[in-house]
Amino acid sequence: MHPILKLVSQRLALGLLLLLAASALIFVGTQILPGDVAQSILGQSATPEALANLRKDLGLNEPALSRYFSWLGGAIQGDLGTALTNGQDIATSMGKRLGNTLFLAFWAAVVSVPLAIFLGLVAVRYKDRWPDKMISAVTLTSISIPEFLIGYVLMYFVGVKLGWAPSVAMINDSMSLGQKLHAIALPVTVLTLVVLAHMMRMTRAAILNVMQSAYIETAELKGLSSFQVISRHAFPNAIAPIVNVVMLNLAYLVVGVVVVEVVFVYPGMGQYLVDHVAKRDVPVVQACGLVFAAVYILLNMVADIVSILANPRLRHPK
Amino acid sequence: MSDPLLKVRGLKIGATVYPPDAKPHKIKIVHGVDFELQKGKVLGLIGESGAGKSTIGLSALGYGRGGVELTDGEVWVNGRDILKGGIGDLRKLRGAEVTYVAQSAAASFNPAKKIMDQVVEASVSQGKFSRADAEAKARLLFDKLGLPDPDNIGSRYPHQVSGGQLQRCMTALALCPEPDLVVFDEPTTALDVTTQIDVLAAIKEAIRDTGVAALYITHDLAVVAQVSDEIMVLKMGNMVEYGTVDQIINHPQEDYTKALVSVRSINHEEKTPTQPILSAKNITARYKGTKFDVLHDVSIDISPGQTLAVVGESGSGKSTLARVITGLLPPKGGSTDFAGRTLTPDQPSRSREDLRELQMIYQMADVAMNPRQTVGTIIGRPLEFYFGMKGEEKRKRIAELLEEIEMGDGFIDRYPAELSGGQKQRVCIARALAAKPKLIICDEVTSALDPLVADGILKLLLNLQKREDVAYLFITHDLATVRAIADSIAVMYQGKVVRYGTKSEVLSPPFDDYTDLLLSSVPEMKIGWLENVIATRKMESAGN
Missing domain, CATH: 3.40.50.300 (P-loop containing nucleotide triphosphate hydrolases)
Known part of the structure; x- marks a missing residue:
């Protein structure tokens, strides 16, 4: 078998195993919370008889292991159960939310990843000179300020004072793409500012590391310009570490947007999760946890695979 | 013009x-x-x-x-x-x-x-x-x-x-x-x-x-x-x-x-082999997770107080042989006798006496020393470990050893970074010598050094051999070094010993093909040498 195929299938198998472990952890985590679903549905004043009946109806008297497998089996088939609070199918109501979150994360990534890499290249080109220092200072400042604060500051100045973008990022199906993009302009900006520093600094460090190599000297002695040396010779060898940090940040864009979504009242997964945590809707929390875990594992797996593919020794064995 | x-x-x-x-x-x-x-x-x-x-x-x-x-x-x-x-x-x-x-x-x-x-x-x-x-x-x-x-x-x-x-x-x-x-x-x-x-x-x-x-x-x-x-x-x-x-x-x-x-003109009279101090028999070895043997049925003897040079190109298995003898790579087959006893194949199970009597010096002196330890600490470590020396006694012995490597006790508090390449290698020699070994394995110890400095190291090693009666297993790819230091020679190629004997035997004709190729490839300080070799080779291949 081609070594690449072997490595990639190993990564896939590991990813699936990890996802299984994550599902077990999520299930156990929600089980060890005090009280159970029946208690939460009926409230503190419920009679013991009513509780016993409901537990029987919900199958809560089954051993935890069999409940885990029936939950997992359902999840694999796309059935995440029904929400306790409103009795709706979780998969259906979450599907739209997830779509919205991915929409927001996608556009944040489209802006932030090329920008971060470009700024990283510029920082390398002007290493230790003012453009490098300024890029570092600005991105570090923006990552140091909590995202809700950036959110409110932008909302006040850009949204309220200047009126350039709506301060509440409501979107729905009837809006055109342009309208949607206009609506999410502010949360995209906040997310970009939050993830930019990390990716830009990693790009800078990875390329600077490669710049020490002898083949960079060879390139310089061919009379290439600094930018040609960096983009043609240094960047291709720095892809693996850059992809890893890019994927970590993409995962953050999906999983970590909770705060930003709440600040901008954006109808995404974050809002959905926060609402149902507040109501102790355990099946929804479990489902959200599973989806977040899957996204996280998937993106990191992609990073691993891209790193493998970026290595010419693996792509073209002797 | x-x-x-x-x-x-x-x-x-x-x-x-x-x-x-x-x-x-x-x-x-x-x-x-x-x-x-x-x-x-x-x-x-x-x-x-x-x-x-x-x-x-x-x-x-x-x-x-x-x-x-x-x-x-x-x-x-x-x-x-x-x-x-x-x-x-x-x-x-x-x-x-x-x-x-x-x-x-x-x-x-x-x-x-x-x-x-x-x-x-x-x-x-x-x-x-x-x-x-x-x-x-x-x-x-x-x-x-x-x-x-x-x-x-x-x-x-x-x-x-x-x-x-x-x-x-x-x-x-x-x-x-x-x-x-x-x-x-x-x-x-x-x-x-x-x-x-x-x-x-x-x-x-x-x-x-x-x-x-x-x-x-x-x-x-x-x-x-x-x-x-x-x-x-x-x-x-x-x-x-x-x-x-x-x-x-x-x-x-x-x-x-x-x-x-005139570099590498050291004249070293070869000694006749005696009852060997180390005798490796039919060593076969392979690295974990690989499918090929890197050593095939290798047997060598080293006489006490003499030098066996193992010569070959990169990948010929010279360093692997050293790893097998030191127990870092337990062999697949074969055994090693040392000073009248059979060594256990893996290093952790060897007695302290075995470890002491078999020392090693490496190619890269600067990575073989802890950069945060002084020369005194580096040389003092084997003195503590093997002989339990302390205080004034240890300090005196360290000074003696520094004298032996022609550096003097002024270096005792220096750090490796403050030494030249040749001096670093000398400190490594002193560290090996401190254990009073019977055999020192020298793995390409002069390869990273300039010719004149390397000459100094070789002269030092020869002097120490005379004084301390220590045997060397000298691994190198450089035939000039071999001529300067060896009593016996083993030529290795693709994991096998292709030629073995005393220096005069190995370096005189008739040669096997590989040794001939190796010897004729060493550049000589003569104008037109390259053309001659190429012409000779072309004629030979035409003749075949």
């Missing part, structure tokens, strides 16, 4: 150094050199490390490596002083008029790009040739340089060809834009001798056929004598002697040049 292609006048080069515990300051590394190079001629720059030869070579491209600055002087190429122009002018010169061949092609090729892309890059981006023309030229050069499958080798990645082939690709890279001058910076130093001779011949032929001028930088006088018209000897950034090859090789004027010419 026509205007020279390259004219260097009063070139001074400095660098900024950043010592860990002092303020950054500027040092001078080249103190004003002058030389000229006519079209189509080859000038050899020779000297030890730190002589400034690479720095001077790179100045022909207006380039300073790291913090190196060309502070003063003139470098004229094709009638222009290239130090006067800006970086834009230099970029037009680099890769077009002047090109560079680096020591390690393996490190100097970008691992992420195909060979052809890199070979034609300068020609195309400098606008000298179209991509198609440049590729056609590159294929011709691949063919001329004796690369296999010249039409397709360019579509491979650097890791897919061997070191010797890559070095030839690097030469093609430098010749492809049809430059006026090529700077060769130790292009064969990292290669095995049998590969070196082919690359050397290919480079020489390419220089002759293209009529390009060259600066050829090396520390090996025998190599430079084969390719150059003139030689400049450098020492510590100063020119020592400058003349034709004949003048330098046959009639050197300066003491330093004479020392370089």
Whole structure:
């Protein structure tokens, strides 16, 4: 078998195993919370008889292991159960939310990843000179300020004072793409500012590391310009570490947007999760946890695979 | 005489150094050199490390490596002083008029790009040739340089060809834009001798056929004598002697040049083998997770107080043999007797006495020492560990050992970073000696050192052997070193001992094919040696 195929299938198998472990952890985590679903549905004043009946109806008297497998089996088939609070199918109501979150994360990534890499290249080109220092200072400042604060500051100045973008990022199906993009302009900006520093600094460090190599000297002695040396010779060898940090940040864009979504009242997964945590809707929390875990594992797996593919020794064995 | 292609006048080069515990300051590394190079001629720059030869070579491209600055002087190429122009002018010169061949092609090729892309890059981006023309030229050069499958080798990645082939690709890279001058910076130093001779011949032929001028930088006088018209000897950034090859090789004027010419002339009388102290029998070994044996049925004996040299090219299994004997790699088959007892195959189960009597010295002295320990601590460690020495007694013994390695106890509180390469290796020898071993395994201990320094280390090892009656297993790829130090020799090739016996037996004919190839590939300090060897080989292969 081609070594690449072997490595990639190993990564896939590991990813699936990890996802299984994550599902077990999520299930156990929600089980060890005090009280159970029946208690939460009926409230503190419920009679013991009513509780016993409901537990029987919900199958809560089954051993935890069999409940885990029936939950997992359902999840694999796309059935995440029904929400306790409103009795709706979780998969259906979450599907739209997830779509919205991915929409927001996608556009944040489209802006932030090329920008971060470009700024990283510029920082390398002007290493230790003012453009490098300024890029570092600005991105570090923006990552140091909590995202809700950036959110409110932008909302006040850009949204309220200047009126350039709506301060509440409501979107729905009837809006055109342009309208949607206009609506999410502010949360995209906040997310970009939050993830930019990390990716830009990693790009800078990875390329600077490669710049020490002898083949960079060879390139310089061919009379290439600094930018040609960096983009043609240094960047291709720095892809693996850059992809890893890019994927970590993409995962953050999906999983970590909770705060930003709440600040901008954006109808995404974050809002959905926060609402149902507040109501102790355990099946929804479990489902959200599973989806977040899957996204996280998937993106990191992609990073691993891209790193493998970026290595010419693996792509073209002797 | 026509205007020279390259004219260097009063070139001074400095660098900024950043010592860990002092303020950054500027040092001078080249103190004003002058030389000229006519079209189509080859000038050899020779000297030890730190002589400034690479720095001077790179100045022909207006380039300073790291913090190196060309502070003063003139470098004229094709009638222009290239130090006067800006970086834009230099970029037009680099890769077009002047090109560079680096020591390690393996490190100097970008691992992420195909060979052809890199070979034609300068020609195309400098606008000298179209991509198609440049590729056609590159294929011709691949063919001329004796690369296999010249039409397709360019579509491979650097890791897919061997070191010797890559070095030839690097030469093609430098010749492809049809430059006026090529700077060769130790292009064969990292290669095995049998590969070196082919690359050397290919480079020489390419220089002759293209009529390009060259600066050829090396520390090996025998190599430079084969390719150059003139030689400049450098020492510590100063020119020592400058003349034709004949003048330098046959009639050197300066003491330093004479020392370089007569290096490796240690005369060592071989001793007759006696009852062996170490006897490895039928060793077969393989590394974990691999499918091939790296040692096949290897048997060697070492007599007490004598030296067995194990010689071979990279990958021949010399160092693996050392790992088996020291127990770092338990063998698949075979056994090792040492001082009348059989050693256990793996190192952790060996007695302290076994460990003490079998010591090791490595190629890279600077990574074999803890940089945060003083020389005293490094040498003192085996004294504590094996003999339980403490306080004044230990200090006295350390001073004695430092005396033995000709350094004196003034070094006792120094850190490795404050020592020269030769001194570091001496400290490693003292550390091995501190255990009072019966056998020391020396793994390429002089390979990383300059010839004169290496000579000093070899003399020291021979003296210590006389005084302490210690045996050496001396691993090396360098036949001159073998001649200088060995009593017996084992020639290894592809994991097998192909020739074994006393030094006089092994080094006298009739030879087996491999030993013959190995011996005839070692450059000799004679003008025309390379042509003779190549001609002889061609005749032999024609005869076959």
